[in-house]
Amino acid sequence: MPALIDLDSIQKVYRTGGSEVHAVRSVTLSIQPGEFVAFMGSSGSGKSTMMNILGCLDRPTGGHYLLDGEDVSTLDRDERALVRNRKLGFVFQGFNLLPRATALENVEMPMLYGHRRTRRADGLARALEALTQVGLGDRWDHRPNQLSGGQQQRVAIARALVNRPALLLADEPTGNLDSRTSLEIMAIFQALNAQGHTIVMVTHEPDIAAFTSRQIHMKDGRVVHDAPVERPLDATAELRALQGDVAMAAHAR
Amino acid sequence: MQPLAIIRAAASSLVRHKLRSLLTTLGVIIGVAAVIALVAVGNGAQAKVASDIASLGQNLLLVFAGNRRSAGGVSSGLGGAPLTLDDAKAIQREVIGVTGLSPEVRTSGQAVANGQNWSTSVIGVSGDYLAIRQWTLSGGVMFTPAEERAVAKLGVIGSKLAAQLFGANVDPVGQTVRIKNIPFLIIGTLTSKGANLGGQDQDDVLLIPYTSAMRRLTGDTTLRTVDVQVASDDQMNAAQEQIESLLRQRHRLRKDQTNDFNILNQAELAQTAGNITKVLTLLLGAIASVSLVVGGIGIMNIMLVSVTERTREIGIRLAIGAQGRDVLWQFLLEAVLLSCLGGVIGIGIGVGGARLVTVVSGFQTFVSSSAVAFAFGFSAAIGIFFGFYPARKAARLDPIDALRYE
Structure with missing residues (x-):
């Protein structure tokens, strides 16, 4: 099976004033379809820059990036926008929903871009389907401020899924959530991964990375550790255990 | 998108x-x-x-005595040769396309009637005046050429003046209005025309035969203004030129002398x-x-x-x-x-x-x-x-x- 992501000596150099900053120095790796990968590292390690390059938001200054067999490292602004629209789905730390649009309108948005001719009714049906998939089918008409953080992140996941992307990119998806809600989100990611979705996530929390199947550690722009996780944790089981603890504590009282 | x-x-x-x-x-x-x-x-x-401008009259040429456009912008309007009744008659007789002509002799005076006293303007005109000025009577009749020749003490009265002197309920026709102690018999009433471009009320007026105005009121023997109506729009310029050359000839002006009269073309004015x-x-x-x-x-x-x-x-x-x-x-x-x-x-x-x-x-x-x-x-x-x-x-x-x- 060909790799979904194939990075060949990717570099990213920022020029600020007279000095050069090497955010990413020659990263070569590949990610197969169906993997659930965590990029880890402290701030300044280059993992966010990697995320921007993987997400076609930014262009590497050196090397080649094959996404789904297509070299996307040389595409211009609008071509990258098209790739983002068709092949990628984003989940951000800060949810990044349009505050004044309903959940359904937020999820519908990716279908409005990218030269596709979908009838609005079909688009809305698909958006509703994606919302149902993340368990929010009954909240479609709520605005972000009427939803909890976990629910907002689930809307964001539905939005990332609605165009059936080849790759789901998550940038610190649990960074703004409490541990319980984080588990719920990770359970959703694991479920999606089990259905065959390829997921690449950036996080600095080892607890969260423990739910993935492969961890890539970065430091000073280089990959320092890249290994599959021996026994990934099961977020659904953890969640159930947490609920059990709460129930037992309540019982003991 | x-x-x-x-x-x-x-x-x-x-x-x-x-x-x-x-x-x-x-x-x-x-x-x-x-x-x-x-x-x-x-x-x-x-x-x-x-x-x-249209209410001034249709296809109207106004001939004024004196040259108002003299060199240096100095008005010599009151000087120079006046227009005579013979000039007016010559225009009517010789210029092609003239359908109506009326001298205008303007004066003002106290109108006394019915125990009322009102300062008004009196205009001596010919019977053509109403047609020239697109004016109509609301009652009675206009004076005839015979009455003009007879220097008759007759007049038609403007609606404002009539209202001032007789009120709304009395028909002015058959009443007498005294101007400078001369009694004028009212034989017609004018329809209302409103204010003119200068804001003057055109209904505060008494129209009398120009002969009567000249001989009985002003004592003038010459005219300041002659209204000329031309048959159609496209004859206006030709008529103006004819009047000009006719008057120059009659006033014996040399080639190097400017006109001692002035012709206002209504179409030009409108334009x-x-x-x-x-x-x-x-x-x-x-x-x-x-x-x-x-x-x-x-x-x-x-x-x-x-x-x-x-x-x-x-x-x-x-x-x-x-x-x-x-x-x-x-x-x-x-x-x-x-x-x-x-x-x-x-x-x-x-x-x-x-x-x-x-x-x-x-x-x-x-x-x-x-x-x-x-x-x-x-x-x-x-x-x-x-x-x-x-x-x-x-x-x-x-x-x-x-x-x-x-």
Whole structure:
């Protein structure tokens, strides 16, 4: 099976004033379809820059990036926008929903871009389907401020899924959530991964990375550790255990 | 992005900020309303001046004694050779196309009748005068040429003067009005004509035979003014030239001497006045257009604020696959919708304002469809022009920076 992501000596150099900053120095790796990968590292390690390059938001200054067999490292602004629209789905730390649009309108948005001719009714049906998939089918008409953080992140996941992307990119998806809600989100990611979705996530929390199947550690722009996780944790089981603890504590009282 | 989706996105953001949208577009509303209302007033003035000039009479040439356009701008109107009754008769006899002629002998005096006393103007004219001046009688008859020759003590009375002397209930016909102690028998009443261009009330008047005016009231033997009516519009210039050469000949003027009389061509007058009022209307429209431009700047200002404020939204849209032109169109359309909305509301207010002017002051206004089309088209163009820069700014944002923007 060909790799979904194939990075060949990717570099990213920022020029600020007279000095050069090497955010990413020659990263070569590949990610197969169906993997659930965590990029880890402290701030300044280059993992966010990697995320921007993987997400076609930014262009590497050196090397080649094959996404789904297509070299996307040389595409211009609008071509990258098209790739983002068709092949990628984003989940951000800060949810990044349009505050004044309903959940359904937020999820519908990716279908409005990218030269596709979908009838609005079909688009809305698909958006509703994606919302149902993340368990929010009954909240479609709520605005972000009427939803909890976990629910907002689930809307964001539905939005990332609605165009059936080849790759789901998550940038610190649990960074703004409490541990319980984080588990719920990770359970959703694991479920999606089990259905065959390829997921690449950036996080600095080892607890969260423990739910993935492969961890890539970065430091000073280089990959320092890249290994599959021996026994990934099961977020659904953890969640159930947490609920059990709460129930037992309540019982003991 | 599909056009319909862009329109929806642009419109929904306007609807969400109703008050701001309204305030932003206020400049355009005022601009459009001002253009339409002021041009309507200008058109009204144009029509009023044209109708006033037309009410002077149809195809009218006014011959004045003395040259009012003498060199150096010094009026020698009171000097020079006067017009004589023979001059008038010669014009009537010799000039081709003359259908009516009336001397005008103006004087003023106290009119006494029915125990009332009223200062009025008395004009000595011929029987042709009414036809020349497009005037009609509301009752009674006009004096005849025979009565003119007889220097008869007769007159027809203007509606204002009649009302002052006899009140509304008495028929003036058959009554006597004394001017300088000379009794004039009223044989007709004039229809109301209103004020003339100079604001003078034309109904406060007594028309008597010019012979009577000259011999009984003023004692003059010469004329200051002769009204000449020409059969048709296209004979006006020819008639004017004939009168000129006839009078030069009669007054024995040499080639190097200027005219000692002056001919006012009503068609020329109408054209000149029409041109002046047209320029005035254009000027009003141009001044009002300035406020449209100011309104456009207001739109640009708010759109720039809006782009900054919605940087994150733009970042989200770019991240999920919006291309530069999608964002450009969204913001451009927002600006155009704003200005067009302002255009529509402005048209309503402008038309309403023009009506209001008519209702309040009685001054006729005419809303021209070309002014409406211009104002609306201009406001749409302003939306495009002033909306483009903010929209391009939005479209050129970097998605990574925009997403990070707080």
